[in-house]
Amino acid sequence: MIFYLTALALGLCLSAMGLGIFITMKIFRIPDITTDGSYTLGGVVTAILLLREWPMPAVIAAAMAAGSVAGVLTGLVHTRLKIDALLSGILVMTGLYSINLNLLGRSNVPLNQENVIFSTLGPFEDDILNEFSVSLLIVVVLSALLAYVLRTDFGLAMRATGSSETMTRALGINNNRMKIIGLAIANAMTALTGSLVAQYQRFTDINMGIGIVLVGLGSVLIGDALIQWLGLRRVWLQLLVIVAGCILFQIVLATSLTLGVDPSMIKLITSLAVMAIVGIPRLVRRQAI
């Protein structure tokens, strides 16, 4: 039970990133893999500022701001230098590794139990309950905010940009600016997840981001499959299902660990799970035709 509750809490922490990847991949149709870098960046900024005893809201804001800068960089490389979106993301992600290492000063920094957001915000005695409730609160606030933004005129313009660029240009929308803003929002949310996970595991590690984009992609793909299957059109419902996808993916990983899979194999399991999520529906569909 406790085992699944921790998987649930971790899934909630990862939902912020999942929602960010949903924005880039499903709304803007940009394959953004800055994620690995901006996730670690969120953890790194959090570690540095917590050690300097900054107040928690400032720490979170700074982590998200740092992530958004990474997103803007990828956006600028993509739109100004006309470099393929995938390559732009790889360029920024790779560059960020050095920046993260230099900022952090060493490869691993432990965080003080008393300082983490789950202890400062959580009302309970029990750590696991605090982790669950605080991450749930954050995800609810974030989803509500995002659902609102996507329903505004600005949000419509964002969604239209990914759907038909000729249309948006003709309607006075600067597509490049929109993409940069989208990447900024997505990577700010990824950095938030990096910050939360670092606080959740009580350390920031320079390698914590390796392959994290696959976790996000897998979660969003599970969510998206559910969205298509249920035929959901309302934006807030779609966001909710994406969060569910993130949690589901963590539970799958947690279950595979309980079944005796070696923890060192977790990246392989992740990769195979994503491959299955993407591949199996295509195989089934081909047979149906």
Added chain:
Amino acid sequence: MIELSHITKVFNRGEVNEVTALKDVDLTIAKGDFVVLTGSNGSGKTTLLNVISGAVLPGGGRVRIKGEDVTDMPEHRRSRWVARVFQNPLGGTAPELSILDNFRLAALRTQPKRLRIGIDDAFKKTVREKIAGLGLGLENKLQQPIGALSGGQRQALTMLMSAMDHTDILLLDEPTAALDPKSAEVVMQTAEKIVQAQELTTVLITHNLRDSLRYGNRLVHMHAGKIEYDLDAAARQQLKMEDLYAWFER
């Protein structure tokens, strides 16, 4: 309203597939003019239209709209004067957004898109009434994704969308080329209504000879990147379908 002077456009300059799309083209279109633009494939009509809209920036020459030099202004900023309907019915709408969402964005063509929810009951009512005017029964499907509609339905809606916000210039690039005759009729009737009601300056590209004699008050024919004929309404009255056909023969 629109002044093009010495417009030149060369695509793929210096490469084996170099194409001169426009050669020193001059064209002045007065306010309220409805120009029908004809010419065979590759004559430069669409490039000329794109130079006006800003989708193509000319290699040489100046573009003026309402007296303002807009030669280097990007497409998305010219939208404050220019509304467009594309040849491809998929080009003018965002398929994943609902009919209502598409109309909302069209209603903000000349305005910034702000962080507030703009679709209220009054807006829904306006859109429903406008769409009911088409007589296609789409007024009860406002929440449907526009991608689920047929090409003809989408093109009719795109035409209506162009009139959702203030516009001076309407650019129609073969809006009915991909449509069946009945849908084409609906789209062109809608266009005529909008043009007349708002006294728009209009440029229509068409390959339909009957349409090119029927609509507008001026006929401009292009050949090999140049304007070959430019007839006013009186001169066009004298023109027969055979004459027009002969223009395409050479």
